Ligand SMILES: NC(=O)C1=CN([C@@H]2O[C@H](COP(=O)(O)OP(=O)(O)OC[C@H]3O[C@@H](n4cnc5c(N)ncnc54)[C@H](OP(=O)(O)O)[C@@H]3O)[C@@H](O)[C@H]2O)C=CC1
């Protein structure tokens with residue numbers, strides 16, 4: 637069977653360099669191209685790229701994605717910065733390129749995907765819910781894409797269950813002390829040397845709390861998810877948002 641030709645965009649970065657190693661080590665893939673800032677995207681087609689893995693920067697990802705989709709190159713995207721508007725734009729490009737698949741994964745870590753699923757299951761049972769994400773200080777954005785997605789999922793589950801707004805009697809305080817408000821769920825971002833990528837979902841009810849915590853201790857934790865995404869995206873046209881769609885979580 638022929639090997640999948642995979643390019644990595646952002647190949648010199650923390651995640652990109654790990655992805656290059658993972659693709660090179662995969663029996664069913666070969667590295668078609670490794671591009672970083674200032675490299676021309678034109679190299680992708682010349683190299684016969686079938687799937688591009690984008691691990692760049694929120695400011696760069698849209699341009700990269702547009703180029704790939706318009707050239708029929710499937711994409712696996714870990715880069716953050718997704719809004720409804722951006723996702724709609726990507727869907728528009730995909731409409732013009734039927735057969736092309738794009739996976740956007742807020743988090744490739746299986747533990748992080750499960751954290752979101754468990755939070756979704758638990759949210760309706762608790763009055764209060766907050767998300768704390770903790771990352772290395774080189775991270776470009778705050779809060780993390782995973783934390784935003786987690787908060788949205790919790791908010792959706794609360795709404796579906798008919799829960800009222802969370803109790804919070806705070807009337808004064810330093811701006812930012814209660815974190816960012818994502819659909820009514822406070823999200824707090826810690827940046828600390830020594831950390832990689834961590835998240836806690838705190839749920840509270842009368843006389844009890846439940847904490848769901850996930851720790852990515854090394855970026856290798858993301859690689860099985862990246863490789864799964866590459867293998868599945870080639871036969872999944874259109875936009876897929878979230879790695880959970882490629883995992884049989886309900887089995
Ligand atoms: N979904 C997931 O599971 C994960 C997602 N991420 C996300 O991945 C992204 C990258 O993270 P990280 O590796 O830590 O960041 P880094 O800054 O370490 O790496 C990004 C790399 O991309 C390069 N780059 C910038 N612009 C372009 C461009 N236009 N074309 C090609 N390369 C470019 C950067 O170059 P330069 O340094 O010169 O700017 C850098 O080498 C972030 O959005 C992060 O949040 C990270 C971990 C897991």
Ligand SMILES: O=C(O)C1=N[C@H](C(=O)O)C[C@H](O)C1
Nearest residue numbers: 716742743775780781782833
């Ligand atoms: O920048 C990172 O490091 C990470 N980014 C992603 C995010 O913003 O959610 C995924 C993970 O948290 C690591």
